Amino acid sequence: MSDDHKDIQLKFDGGPIKQAGGAPADLVISSLTALQRLVHLIGMKSENRVFGQRIKPSARVRRDFSIVCRSPKAGSHIQAFDVVSGMGEITNAAINARHHLLNTLKAFDSGDENAVKGAIPDDRERWFFADAAYGLLPPADSEIQLTVRAGTHGPFSFSADRARLVIEKLRSGKPPRAGSVVIPGKLKAIDFTTSQITLQPSTGRAFRVWYPPAAEQMVQSNARRRFSIHGIPDVNSTGDIVGFERVDKITEIDSPFEEIAQFEVDAYRVVTNRPIKIQASYDFEDKLFIFQDAKLGIDAWSETYSELRDSVVDELKMLWIDYAMEADDALASDAKMVKRALNERFKAI
Template identity: 30%
Template sequence: MTNPDGKASFSLHIEGGIQNGDAVPAAVLAQILSGSQRAFELIGTYVEGRTIRERARISAATRSRFQLVCRLPEPGCYAVPVELGGKDLLAEHIAAALDAFRKMIEGITRRDTARISAALPDQGLRHRVLEAIRGMTPRADDKWSLTLWDAAGVEFGDLNIESEAVIREAIVPIEEREASQVVTGQLTNINFTHRIVTIIYPPTKREMECVYDDAVEELLIENRRGLIQVTGRVVLDDAGAPKKIIDVNDIRDLDLSPLGVDTVRVGDLMLKATRGITLEPATDETQQLICVSNRELGIDAFARTREVLVGELNEQIGMLWQEYALAADDTLDGEAIKMKQALLAAFSEVAHGA
């Protein structure tokens, strides 16, 4: 993957949710570039035959050798050409790093966890690289997606709102995912020596210890403010209340940023918002559920995580459309007719692919 100048390169194409296709929010661009840079630094330690010890510290020399350099965006869409390689980086290491990165992106795109594992056999390092790539993916309610192209103009990957689930599947075994629960609490202490994070569990106002492993520590360093969501196996006390979390496999800030509704897809039904609809997520009294509501449209959805909430919201809007918007007036009472009118004013039904 070399460009006409002989530089090892690829390009990042940010698509959708961007006005005129030639602009992108700075936060989105920073998120993608930061994740890309981190992924190549981690892959770089592998291709150079190095190991990462405590807290995934990477040497300054490796960071310098595997730095990404951005060229001017290309016209027509927001495409950022990226070159790999600082000073003294061996050609075979450049090729190996690009090959591992490409295969991991291809594996995520194809939902092929075996290809992901084969691209980087070191499990601990692979999980860290996957977390870095997860930082390049959109949230469940984001309106943008990212495609990756090699220097020959061949697309080799697509990171979209479904990619995070594939990455989670590649990091956490299915039996561990099925046994995991999400707990929200106030971060109070981090013990890096014993790999224990302590949170206050709001329903009981008691401290809970959460035991994590090496691969999760970097997430903890990045997400150490206020309310956090910890995913792992919950141990209950004699009263049936959570007292400890073991086998922690994910740590995230609680995301209560505004949630925009643009397109709703449920089975064969596809709805497009005719005006901007923004919902303000809030927690319930236990701070364990994220809730959104809109009285006019009849929306009242909740879930433990933002990703699940987006799915619940889509299902609920689809149900409301079927039961109210498409219902005959003579089958509805006064309040239901108002809801029908509000739904018809807020959404229009379109064919898939329109």
């Protein structure tokens, strides 16, 4: 094993450990279960799952995100472990999960609630991570010390004594309501009578979402294509999305629009080395179809779905005249970045 990827050490210490010549089995089991739960949460987060009290990892997460225990060193109270795939391989997914696990433990170890919020910004996810980490805390009156660190030397990533108060505080009460999420999936069915679509995510159950009549052409054009829903989900106890309390936006992933490979400005034909794929969104609040590309400066909109492509072309013409054809000394720094991006992507012939 390379020097930059050493086993993580889970160490039990304190008077009761030395007196008994070992750690209590229930503490060892609960600690390893907590670490595995944390790694599974990291894996489920990578699948854009919404956490619930009875949420279970998918087959992919169980396959790609596992805790493996090494043989304990004789005479020590240290359990070495690592994050690997179910086949024991050190994959990129496992390396990223290990990094995420150690950073999460360090945040709890700081005892600083703001540090934990920085590591886990989402309120609901933070509650579930704290709830899982609670399994790493020995009984408060046991005088048992539990620490975690990567390798055999250097500072500890986690000390139960230092982390106890912030973990107990963050897992108190009920889990916060789910915040705004983006859920991709396949547009499985359309009910034109009730104006509802059924979306099948890559993981979890299918759910139904209402759409406004203005978006019907967009919905119909994307039947059986990939789609994403942006908003506040309605989540059951197992973490499955059963609907949306509020939808902010729906967005195409596999767009049916013809890509934009060229457009005309005055006597010039402007061609691109990489056609623009229009992924339309419908904004429920503004009641507009929109397409944005921050790098190219595109911020196009239309009141109907069918007009959006023309709106994007018009926006490109305006950007080419106002930025690509303008002298550098007449542009601000951010405008120069747009000009550079346009000239890298397009050429007038």
